[in-house]
Amino acid sequence: MSTESTCTFNSTDCKGVIRQITNNIKIPITNKEIILVGMKLCQTHFNKFITNEVHNLKLNETCSHPKHDEYKSQSKNTNKKSKNLNLEKVPKRLISILNLDETAKICSLCRKRTDKDPDYNKLEEYNAPISKKENDDNILNIGNHTYSFRKDVLYSEEELKQFESDYQEIITQLTISNEISLSNKIKKMSSILYKNQRVLKQKTIYDPDEFEIMLEEADADLIGFFDELYKGTNPNTKSEKTNNNNKKKLVSLCYFLASINNKYINGIKADIGLYLETSGASASSIDTLANIGLSVSRRTVN
Ligand SMILES: [Zn+2]
Ligand SMILES: [Zn+2]
Known part of the structure; x- marks a missing residue:
């Protein structure tokens, strides 16, 4: 077992506690090639490559709906500054008609619009959302x-x-x-x-x-x-x-x-x-x- 406790990057920026990257640490997808399991990172580099990157990825998460910009521009509430998109996982019933994968996220505006959009709701694979009030059941x-x-x-x-x-x-x-x-x-x-x-x-x-x-x-x-x-x-x-x-x-x-x-x-x-x-x-x-x-x-x- 190695007892050395220097940061893998070993630079003058290095500061703080040294932590080893284990399988339990989720390495942000954008840094998967740089940061490998087994590396040792000081606090500075840990923050840079792990903590801050995770945060940035979250901030930059966008709606994956192919018509997001179109819906957004039609929306009465054109508060373009609003960064808060209210993203949610794409409903299973919409995955195939939107050509998304199941981890994709869409905003609530797009989810609502999709069900009213004839480009989608006329498709054969389209499944309507299940209404919470079903009288015929x-x-x-x-x-x-x-x-x-x-x-x-x-x-x-x-x-x-x-x-x-x-x-x-x-x-x-x-x-x-x-x-x-x-x-x-x-x-x-x-x-x-x-x-x-x-x-x-x-x-x-x-x-x-x-x-x-x-x-x-x-x-x-x-x-x-x-x-x-x-x-x-x-x-x-x-x-x-x-x-x-x-x-x-x-x-x-x-x-x-x-x-x-x-x-x-x-x-x-x-x-x-x-x-x-x-x-x-x-x-x-x-x-x-x-x-x-x-x-x-x-x-x-x-
Ligand atoms: Zn370091
Ligand atoms: Zn959207």
Whole structure:
């Protein structure tokens, strides 16, 4: 181990404590070629290359919207001095139509204008923002949660309540690799369950094995789907009794997901698998679901 404590730049400007650059220090992108992990920097050089640069980058952050200048010039509020752009991460639904990457930031003016701009809102890939007031949805309160279900809810309220509580329980146990893209499979599964009940007038299948076979026979793409979910509950760390219970809850999860209003599901770029993985806490899971575009909202009922 080297004990020398001189600044890598070793100049007459050097002053203050010497700090070693570790992996934990975020080197500003503009200085990545100059500052390397393992270097030792005095306070002066640390400020120059790290602290001040991070600050400058923040100040110079601009709106990435391709029409920012155009919108800005049309805006009544032409306070050009205002540096405060109110930048926010570009909404997922706008990434592809604006040709931005997901780390890009746009200002609130541009976000609002985009939804009114026929150059964008007439595009096939365009997804409208989800209005917070949806009157045409089937809103149901279960416990502390408010859900928006498909207009044609498939199950009785009793069944839904059971599905919901099973769903809340199983979701806390699920860990799913985000390599598995579940959103498409959930869509396919939903239409199968819909057809079974509405068109073929079949009864709800509560038996996990029967349920799995039914899905796999209905659509070859769903072979292994239920198993993926089951593996996500880490069955080898649990007792047989728990595993059997979890399997039943997974059936509920499937029926529950199929019943949630999914008219926005086509616009979902986010992977539901990722959602399932990250929504360990049941309270936040509904908000997460809402954030990725399903029309679901949660509010606390006193
Ligand atoms: Zn120095
Ligand atoms: Zn802008």
